[in-house]
Amino acid sequence: MDIRVVARNAVRPAYLPVMTRKIWSRVTCGHDRERSAARAWAEKHAEDMDAWGNGVDPVLWREGARFAGSLAESARPRLAALAEAGVDLGGGGGVELLYLLTRVVRPSLALETGVAAGWSSAAVLAAMRANGTGRLMSSDFPFFRLPDPERYIGYIVPDHLKSGWSLRIRGDRRNLEEFLRPDTMVDLVHYDSDKTRDGREFFLRRVRPHLTARHIIVMDDIQDNLVFREYAERQAHFRVFAYEGKYIGVTGPGLPAVECR
Numbered sequence: 001m002d003i004r005v006v007a008r009n010a011v012r013p014a015y016l017p018v019m020t021r022k023i024w025s026r027v028t029c030g031h032d033r034e035r036s037a038a039r040a041w042a043e044k045h046a047e048d049m050d051a052w053g054n055g056v057d058p059v060l061w062r063e064g065a066r067f068a069g070s071l072a073e074s075a076r077p078r079l080a081a082l083a084e085a086g087v088d089l090g091g092g093g094g095v096e097l098l099y100l101l102t103r104v105v106r107p108s109l110a111l112e113t114g115v116a117a118g119w120s121s122a123a124v125l126a127a128m129r130a131n132g133t134g135r136l137m138s139s140d141f142p143f144f145r146l147p148d149p150e151r152y153i154g155y156i157v158p159d160h161l162k163s164g165w166s167l168r169i170r171g172d173r174r175n176l177e178e179f180l181r182p183d184t185m186v187d188l189v190h191y192d193s194d195k196t197r198d199g200r201e202f203f204l205r206r207v208r209p210h211l212t213a214r215h216i217i218v219m220d221d222i223q224d225n226l227v228f229r230e231y232a233e234r235q236a237h238f239r240v241f242a243y244e245g246k247y248i249g250v251t252g253p254g255l256p257a258v259e260c261r
């Protein structure tokens with residue numbers, strides 16, 4: 001990490017509070033014991049995503065898999081070219097899963113945190129396009145280890161999908177203030193930004209009054225701490241899926257019912 005780039009990004013007044021919180025949480029770190037308990041819990045509950053998706057709706061699951069394949073085909077060479085220039089935008093959320101859930105729930109309004117290259121944003125936006133309805137609000141914060149990091153946010157999101165998309169990049173705390181007005185209600189939520197306990201708990205508290213009666217919450221990297229477990233075990237149903245070496249949790253009253261455990 002080039003410390004001069006980090007310092008240059010850190011002194012911008014709009015980014016300073018988020019950068020300070022991030023650096024502090026890296027210093028204090030998470031608790032190893034909590035992390036192992038969270039991973040063990042996720043492992044114990046994990047089920048096969050493919051079997052579940054097929055159980056929910058085999059036609060839509062295949063449609064999502066086709067979209068994931070075509071997105072990967074167009075994005076991979078572009079991301080590889082960036083990687084050669086030393087720019088790594090990291091991995092993405094569960095494209096097939098988000099596509100399927102968006103097709104099934106048919107959200108009028110969805111909210112996601114954590115955009116980076118834009119795998120998850122592209123999945124939700126493409127499924128909304130297929131639905132013929134829906135808007136997506138995305139909250140992000142630039143990767144502060146990169147020079148001019150703003151230009152990479154949503155890098156792989158195809159232009160033709162961007163019409164129903166609102167993107168804010170000043171960190172979740174500020175972005176959610178702008179997105180979540182008193183009468184804003186969301187049907188689908190994808191959380192993939194600040195993975196600390198504090199970040200997740202803040203988000204769940206902040207979004208709760210804005211969830212419709214049929215909402216779904218998708219949370220990435222639930223093996224990092226026990227926040228998803230604590231939340232999910234208070235809900236009627238939840239699901240856990242293993243995905244590219246991590247775990248994704250899904251819960252909420254809109255979760256499609258399918259018995260394939």
Ligand SMILES: C[S@@+](CC[C@H](N)C(=O)[O-])C[C@H]1O[C@@H](n2cnc3c(N)ncnc32)[C@H](O)[C@@H]1O
Nearest residue numbers: 092093114115116118119120140141171172193
């Ligand atoms: C794992 S990546 C998101 C991947 C994305 N969902 C995808 O599928 O391509 C996490 C993103 O969250 C952003 N992030 C981290 N902390 C944040 C915060 N406090 N507020 C908003 N975004 C944050 C990171 O800068 C990064 O862009």
